[in-house]
Amino acid sequence: MPAAPDLRLAASLDQPGLKAWLQETDPASLNELWACADAVRRAQVGDEVHLRGLIEVSSHCIRHCLYCGLRAPSEGLERYRMNAGEILECAREAVRLGYGSVVLQGGEDPGLTQDFITEVVRAIKRDTPLAVTLSLGERSDADLQAWREAGADRYLLRFETSDPVLYRRIHPSLPGTLSDRFAQLARMRDMGYEIGTGVMVGIPGQTWDTLAGDILRFREFDMDMIGVGPFLPSPRTPLGRPEAEAFFAPPEAQVPNDELTTLKVVALTRLVCPEANIPSTTALATLDRAQGRELALMRGANVVMPNVTPVSYRARYEIYPGKACINETALACQGCLEGRIRSLGRSLAKGPGGRLKADCKNLIASDFHH
Numbered sequence: 001m002p003a004a005p006d007l008r009l010a011a012s013l014d015q016p017g018l019k020a021w022l023q024e025t026d027p028a029s030l031n032e033l034w035a036c037a038d039a040v041r042r043a044q045v046g047d048e049v050h051l052r053g054l055i056e057v058s059s060h061c062i063r064h065c066l067y068c069g070l071r072a073p074s075e076g077l078e079r080y081r082m083n084a085g086e087i088l089e090c091a092r093e094a095v096r097l098g099y100g101s102v103v104l105q106g107g108e109d110p111g112l113t114q115d116f117i118t119e120v121v122r123a124i125k126r127d128t129p130l131a132v133t134l135s136l137g138e139r140s141d142a143d144l145q146a147w148r149e150a151g152a153d154r155y156l157l158r159f160e161t162s163d164p165v166l167y168r169r170i171h172p173s174l175p176g177t178l179s180d181r182f183a184q185l186a187r188m189r190d191m192g193y194e195i196g197t198g199v200m201v202g203i204p205g206q207t208w209d210t211l212a213g214d215i216l217r218f219r220e221f222d223m224d225m226i227g228v229g230p231f232l233p234s235p236r237t238p239l240g241r242p243e244a245e246a247f248f249a250p251p252e253a254q255v256p257n258d259e260l261t262t263l264k265v266v267a268l269t270r271l272v273c274p275e276a277n278i279p280s281t282t283a284l285a286t287l288d289r290a291q292g293r294e295l296a297l298m299r300g301a302n303v304v305m306p307n308v309t310p311v312s313y314r315a316r317y318e319i320y321p322g323k324a325c326i327n328e329t330a331l332a333c334q335g336c337l338e339g340r341i342r343s344l345g346r347s348l349a350k351g352p353g354g355r356l357k358a359d360c361k362n363l364i365a366s367d368f369h370h
Helices: 015-022 027-045 084-096 114-127 141-150 164-170 181-191 208-221 242-247 259-272 282-287 292-298 330-343
Strands: 007-009 048-058 101-106 131-135 154-156 194-201 225-230 363-365
Touching (some): 015 208, 027 259, 048 084, 084 101, 084 114, 084 330, 101 154, 114 141, 141 181, 154 225, 181 194, 181 208, 194 208, 208 259, 259 282, 259 292, 282 292, 292 330
Parallel strands (some): 048 101, 101 131, 131 154, 154 194, 194 225
Antiparallel strands (some): 007 363
């Protein structure tokens, strides 16, 4: 492994500094950012890329989030919920393809009961060597504790925005409930989960100050996994229709949902959370099919999540339209990703791929300044 770069505390990347980097347009300065993020990635997590098999277990959801195509009011969707046998077979396929972990992702679906997920997790842990990540939305502590005791290793719950006003606008609460994703993340860490979160870049109403604050929250919580992707509008949602204009911040403040801004967030996230596992997201690959995955891996990412969901279900898990790799088999997807990763001089990781905590935390290259 190459020698680690000269390091200093990442605390120097404060709110004004992060905001300035998010708005940076000078190519030379951005090349400095890319190089530093890549150097920190190499020094802290190495050149291996972890592959996590994504299993989209259910497209049912009781939530009314304004940006998600799976939201409960969406019409014209052919909803599905995979059975335990189907999920287990996907996990076995992930093993055959050489992946070290799987992610069970779904809408916030009461049909995915505590007992059902408990038995699925137990079966995967019994029959395979895989680590298991759950991404099933806001659930009760009883559910979360039962799944942890069954063997679930990680839980992914994106907070999407740290701005409480914007959060409430785009995440209407269900009657009699109060949404507090940061509190759930903290409780899950206490239960022994590795915790993951993330944000959308360019959600209507997101400002540069808000996005800089999001990155600071990653550092404050010392997140183990952090997913960053562009907001991709769905015509099934209020934020994908003309009325979304009412949500936008003033033009000088509204963050664009473009590739460049997303890559800046990936790079800055690597600098403030050097040890975190950071995926090159499918949303970024959807925005740039030619090289979106590779650019993220060159700017700080070290994880890719190939889809092992049966092809017959993939198109029905329509969070946003036109998702990349929607018609590829798991085997075809694996072959494509392996070629892309090796073309960068990177190698495929083996094993579960948990966070590796080093003695030095929150450090960045000492010559990185703005």
